[in-house]
Amino acid sequence: MCSMNSTSTDKTELKNIYRPMLMKIISIADETKDTRTLRLEFSDQKEKDAFNFKAGQFGLYSAFGHGEAVFCISSSPSKKGYIECTFKKVGKVTVALRNLDIGDTVGFRGPYGNNFPIDNLKGKNLLFIGGGIGLAPLRSLIDNVLDLRSEFSNITILCGARSVSDFIYKGQIREWESRSDLKLVKTVDALTSPAEETEWKASNGRVGLIPKILADINPSANNTYAIVCGPPIMIKFTLQELEKLNFSRDKVITTLENRMKCGFGKCGRCNIGPIYICKEGPVFTAEELKNLPQSDF
Amino acid sequence: MTTNSNQSNQNANINYNDLQSEIRHLAKDLLESKKVRIVIGYGSGPLNSKPVPVFITDANDVDRLVYNEFCFNNLSIYLTKAEIKAKAPWAIVVKGCDARSVIGLVVENQIKRDDVFTIGVSCNGVKLEGNTLSKCDTCAVKNPSNINVNKVIGNIKTASSTSASTLDKELEQLNKMSAEERFQFWKNEFDRCIRCYGCRQICPHCFCNNCIAEKSAPQWISTTPGSRGNFAWNAIRAFHLVGRCVECMECSRACPMGIRLDLLNHYLAQEVRDSYNFVAGMDLEQKPPLTTYNLKDNQDFIK
Amino acid sequence: MNNTTNNKKENFEPRIIAFVCQWCTYTGADLAGTSRIQYAPNVRIIKLPCTGRIDVHFILKAFEQGADGVIVSGCHPGDCHYTSGNYYARRRFEMFKKMMGFLGIDDKRLQFAWVSAAEGRKWGTLVDEVTNNVRALGPFEDYKSLKIFQAE
């Protein structure tokens, strides 16, 4: 969603593009000990009605007095009236957001960036691969797809985390497991205790890094789109693995996140090579990523 | 770019051409004998005669090395850069003031003394846009033989002038002013700061890899270039160098806004000399004063 | 001094921030309280493990946030719980005080002291003295004039 470049010479009524919308926290879910999901509702009814976004878009969330941080919108556009963001406690703003409670005010600027090409995915098999907090942007698309389930053929979700407690959206993963119209595979890098092992194996969880598990489940590439998100190192090896499973590069979609301040192509820091992640991304196909200079990632 | 013609190279009792060829000769031996892997020196720059730092790793390239009265950079800054630290052992061309920085880096365990071969070159004051820098007025290390350098080139004989330098005269001016006037002077200076951090990036002793100005939790120094953030930044930068700054005054030269950092550095260095009889970068054995203590330190300002 | 600043100074209550070490001065201040020693209420105490831990940007931050005077106090040399914290602090404060003076900050606004855990009375008189000195100087207009950005 980007307003057309106003060619009118009269600049007086230009709106302040740095002004966030005010939102109230209506629920808080602690996914892991350092990752939290906030559900935000618009304080202003007009803004609430006018707001729409597509899965894959992101926004800048303000903790006033501390600054702004960029996260994806982790809820699906099909869920009306609220948006969700999932973030890890790493710096000044995320700590400030973490200290807020239900009823407190958070600023939100967005939605920015492009989105997952959901129309191209219609009628196709979908293979979601999410690593750690990388599952957050995917969940927006997964929920969106599941709300239109009939328009897509087979769906497989492969999600991994460092340990069992590091999984985010644990409740939803159990829900996906119980569904018959999708296949869920979950894996952890390592288990921490024999008791955990028995319980993990009981719910047929696997052990091993995502690329290895991907090789094990050996998904067929025909008529299938792979949507990948996770830490840079995981994306790198997963894309290689998908290539081995002869997924063509334009059928592999990923979403990147760089440091951002403005979110609309002016503050000059989110580019990889000539591409601005905030304007021409964050969603790219592996083909597009191949043309970018690898040493700028 | 050829270096200066011969005549303009004669400067008092120093022949820059001889020094230059000696440096090249020595650099060639050091590289060929594999005693060092890189020689950090001055080369001719793209624009007029302003020399630039160059990094020679191949013995046949030594002729790129130049030496003249415009070599104002303090090359020891590069001994703190990760890319160059990895290429130890190094040789480095140093004037007296720069040699003191190398000693300072060794004393603070940033580099090992045996890893660096310092080529101490005589210097009769460096020129910037035609006039000699004020730091050179009372420089006592024009001939770096009294500093722990591996090799001394040239033996310039100048008695270090005892007359007060322009800096000292300006300090007297400042000390005559009232507290409010001095505060106004420094506020005006620091208000012009554009927070380019040139003063930090060029200082060999500002080697913290996570400077306090880059810490945001809590935000000790406001990053907005306004009076409050600028005053705090300049005060804390100067204070973190107390007893460590060798007065090479590169920060003052690098500052695009011409803020009088040299006055602040010179004042603090003098206070350190008066209180602890310590001059930074002169002695490998002595620790910087604020990193040690003495039971009989002055405490009459403490109630 | 025209009369407006005069009466501004009459009913001016200075805000004094005190950075104190927890082993000696904080306990000394506590003793002053338990022995019902009356002293100026203008001081706000911030407890730190040792004077060696009191960093100069704490003091600058205090002035930035509106303090009119700062007291820094800890154990007497030799009593330090960490043996040498106050020895390092002594040199650091000497240089910092000189630099602040050079930058034009009146040295009555920044007072260093050693107050042991038994010197409740000394703490009281110290706070009174600093409060009166700073009250005489008036609010620290200079530092308050340092705005975050020009137009503020």
Add this chain to the structure above:
Amino acid sequence: MKNYQLAAKDLETFFERILSSNLKLVAPVSTTQHIANLKSKTQILFKEIPTKEDIKKIISDTYTDMSAKEVFFPQSEPVIEYTHKKGGAVDIKDVEPTLKETVLFGSRPCDAFGFSLLEKLFSWDYDDPFFLKRRDKTTVISMGCTSPLESCFCTSVGLSPMSNIGSDILFTPVDNGERYLIEVVTPRGEKLIETINGAVTSTTTRQSIFTDGNTLVQNKNILEGKVKEQMKRKEDFKDISDILKDKFDDSQLESETYRCLGCGVCSMVCPTCHCFDIVDEGESSHGYRMKNWDSCSFALFTKHGGGHNPRDLQFKRCRQRYMHKLHYYREKFADALCVGCGRCVRACPVNLDIYSVVYNLKKAYANKKKDNKDNDNV
């Protein structure tokens, strides 16, 4: 485009009329600090000229240390004011930039072209009101160059010491400074000429100080040719885009920028650098969201929250500077984001020189191309 001429002696009257038409005047002046006659480095910066008495301080034909982008894109400005209320609510207010009809006098043709580059960026899909409102309120009067500095290379990026793109009005001193040819480039420039003609100052009556300038256009073109000839740096960088594309991972770019120390001087003095940081300042209860200049040579510029930094080494940051200016921007907006003003060359503490780096890259690229051709033929 109308041409006028103004006698050099009437320049002061011109400034007086600007002031008397209640316009804010910004022009280059020498700012040497003189408190207790402690001299600091003499600098020439763009400053507001508040009163008639200050007019004589204006230096009309000079090279400023900092560019004039500050008039439209101040180094730091608040964009939002926030106040925390009880019960977790927050009240935010837009901060309106203080706007006054302004005349910016004395920018160079390269600076002026830089404003047009910034305008393209600040209206790329999203309109930045802070820049655009200020630019909309300002009339830019540039002064053509008759004696470019050694570090200038505007012709290398397709400009000229007397090009008028980006200016509302271009003054060019002709007949060795006797009089100025005034090229009125935009309607905003025309409007200023009318207000100036209408304004009456104490010294002169209503009679216009401008006379027809078409006769001087010929002198200007001759002068322009001569000045271009005198310039020391004339290498053409029009095809630098593909050279840089080919050189992304080439070690030459690393060795050329090895001495860079990572200070931000080049970005701060540059007329086209526009990167900025957004931070909240003030107490957590009340404060401002600030938009401050930033620089790609700083270590934190691209550091992720999780600690990963795509540009961890200094040469990668220099590479970003050159790539953004001479390749990425050109691919999106057809012009290089470098106007050849040479300020970064003059301000760099280690004399890193964008012109000579690009010149060497071009030469190496040409040699390599020649070798490939030789191999093909052999």
